[in-house]
Amino acid sequence: MESMLPKVICLVCATYILVSSQPKWRRRSDSRSSTNVSHLVFGITSSSNRWRDKRDYIQAWWRPNVSRGFVFLDRPPTEHLPWPAMHPPYRVSDDNSRYKEYNRHRIPSAIRMARVIEETFKAERGGEARWFVMTDDDTVLFVDNLVGVLSKYDHNKYFYVGMNSECFVCNVVHSFGMAFGGGGYALSYPLAKAMAKNMDLCLKRYPFLYGSDLILQFCIADLGVPLTHEPGFHQIDFTGDISGLLSAHPHSPLVSLHHLDAVEPLFPSTNRAESLNLLMQAAAVDESRLLQQSICYLKKYNWTLSAAWGYSVELYETILPPSHLYRPRETFAQWMKGASPPYMFNARPVSAGPCDAPRQYFLAPGPGRVTAYRRTSPRGLPGCPGGRSADNVTVIRILSPSKRLDWQQDGGRRECCDVDEVDEDALQVKLRDCGARELLL
Numbered sequence: 415m416e417s418m419l420p421k422v423i424c425l426v427c428a429t430y431i432l433v434s435s436q437p438k439w440r441r442r443s444d445s446r447s448s449t450n451v452s453h454l455v456f457g458i459t460s461s462s463n464r465w466r467d468k469r470d471y472i473q474a475w476w477r478p479n480v481s482r483g484f485v486f487l488d489r490p491p492t493e494h495l496p497w498p499a500m501h502p503p504y505r506v507s508d509d510n511s512r513y514k515e516y517n518r519h520r521i522p523s524a525i526r527m528a529r530v531i532e533e534t535f536k537a538e539r540g541g542e543a544r545w546f547v548m549t550d551d552d553t554v555l556f557v558d559n560l561v562g563v564l565s566k567y568d569h570n571k572y573f574y575v576g577m578n579s580e581c582f583v584c585n586v587v588h589s590f591g592m593a594f595g596g597g598g599y600a601l602s603y604p605l606a607k608a609m610a611k612n613m614d615l616c617l618k619r620y621p622f623l624y625g626s627d628l629i630l631q632f633c634i635a636d637l638g639v640p641l642t643h644e645p646g647f648h649q650i651d652f653t654g655d656i657s658g659l660l661s662a663h664p665h666s667p668l669v670s671l672h673h674l675d676a677v678e679p680l681f682p683s684t685n686r687a688e689s690l691n692l693l694m695q696a697a698a699v700d701e702s703r704l705l706q707q708s709i710c711y712l713k714k715y716n717w718t719l720s721a722a723w724g725y726s727v728e729l730y731e732t733i734l735p736p737s738h739l740y741r742p743r744e745t746f747a748q749w750m751k752g753a754s755p756p757y758m759f760n761a762r763p764v765s766a767g768p769c770d771a772p773r774q775y776f777l778a779p780g781p782g783r784v785t786a787y788r789r790t791s792p793r794g795l796p797g798c799p800g801g802r803s804a805d806n807v808t809v810i811r812i813l814s815p816s817k818r819l820d821w822q823q824d825g826g827r828r829e830c831c832d833v834d835e836v837d838e839d840a841l842q843v844k845l846r847d848c849g850a851r852e853l854l855l
């Protein structure tokens with residue numbers, strides 16, 4: 415055992431010498447400090463024609479003078495000048511005419527979009543860059559959660575972090591190993607560097623793929639790097655009402671939402687802008703709990719509550735097990751109609767039965783940690799036989815601990831809750847850590 419020690423010390427020395435002899439711009443001196451927003455560089459793909467319609471999605475998450483990176487446009491944005499300081503700085507993509515004979519991709523701008531990683535890396539590789547995050551112009555990011563997710567991985571190693579589509583056949587057609595670009599994905603520093611270096615070769619080698627995210631995945635695969643799946647990235651390949659999905663989010667921090675133009679407003683009786691605003695207000699209070707689902711029971715009335723913090727509460731007048739409620743209700747419609755199997759997860763059919771159809775409460779605007787969820791309209795169904803009627807309950811409040819969820823420490827288990835009647839028309843749900851061996855039901 416003793417003879418091992420000098421060897422270990424020597425290894426440490428060698429590593430130290432290697433690290434400290436790197437050129438200055440690469441020597442991220444405190445590369446073991448915890449990752450924060452300054453370590454992320456964003457490459458957002460847009461075009462001058464789309465910018466007016468999409469800029470509000472980016473403004474919802476971009477932090478002027480804090481976030482690093484660029485929006486890449488296809489031509490100078492003359493009609494949008496002067497460029498506001500609260501928007502990410504823009505760059506006009508390089509001329510790609512030299513790739514003309516290699517551009518047989520079905521998306522015309524695929525090569526321009528694929529090169530965003532290369533152009534972003536070349537422009538922003540200095541300083542403390544650790545992760546290069548690629549998104550579309552209609553992607554909404556939850557930056558603190560993204561930082562938390564990425565800090566689980568060593569940015570000095572090769573990592574490709576993102577998520578598939580929710581649509582099963584979309585993954586069949588593209589790849590189960592591909593991070594869908596609309597949900598966004600992150601490349602660690604060494605991977606981004608390798609991609610920037612190999613981009614020319616890669617574009618020439620694969621001239622036929624569908625879009626830039628598939629080109630990237632093929633090139634990343636050439637480096638032997640697999641996709642690390644993180645279920646908080648959401649491509650949102652659905653149409654219609656996604657409230658069923660958002661009310662039963664996988665137990666994982668919410669990182670992104672995409673395609674908000676393609677689905678109905680997230681909250682009933684609001685438009686898309688108001689909906690996004692409301693969700694971002696909840697994110698500002700506690701991003702770590704946003705959409706996280708907790709289930710508790712008011713057994714004296716045979717009621718089940720499923721709460722998705724910052725978004726909705728569902729009240730059932732019967733006892734349903736957690737395993738049932740963790741399956742999203744299929745309020746949404748398929749992206750590719752008639753495809754089978756439809757989704758990457760088990761969905762529950764939307765039922766009009768008085769026991770299966772929940773009473774729904776959605777986040778109401780208001781400041782502070784105690785969030786209120788209001789019934790938008792009475793359900794219009796008789797009560798569930800064998801349970802007490804919840805017709806009188808018009809508001810449900812959620813109290814949550816002031817400490818944010820620590821995903822690294824106790825992220826494996828959802829929070830528990832207790833529910834109490836506080837008024838004739840109001841319930842209160844109190845989130846807390848679950849006890850050892852505590853059963854929800």
Ligand SMILES: *[C@@H]1O[C@H](CO)[C@@H](O)[C@H](O)[C@H]1NC(C)=O
Nearest residue numbers: 444447449450451452453542
């Ligand atoms: C992020 O951490 C670095 C140290 O690695 C520090 O210099 C920088 O100020 C931090 N940025 C923010 C926004 O906290």
Ligand SMILES: *[C@@H]1O[C@H](CO)[C@@H](O)[C@H](O)[C@H]1NC(C)=O
Nearest residue numbers: 477478479480498499500501
């Ligand atoms: C960003 O920083 C610059 C220089 O410090 C300042 O002039 C500008 O007002 C800031 N922009 C925003 C949107 O805060």
Ligand SMILES: *[C@@H]1O[C@H](CO)[C@@H](O)[C@H](O)[C@H]1NC(C)=O
Nearest residue numbers: 713714715716799800801802
């Ligand atoms: C709850 O359900 C049980 C079992 O079905 C039943 O015996 C009981 O009366 C119900 N309680 C209420 C308040 O309806």
Ligand SMILES: *[C@@H]1O[C@H](CO)[C@@H](O)[C@H](O)[C@H]1NC(C)=O
Nearest residue numbers: 802803804805806807838839
């Ligand atoms: C609902 O409220 C009314 C009047 O406030 C009351 O008479 C009734 O008992 C309540 N029903 C339930 C099921 O609590």
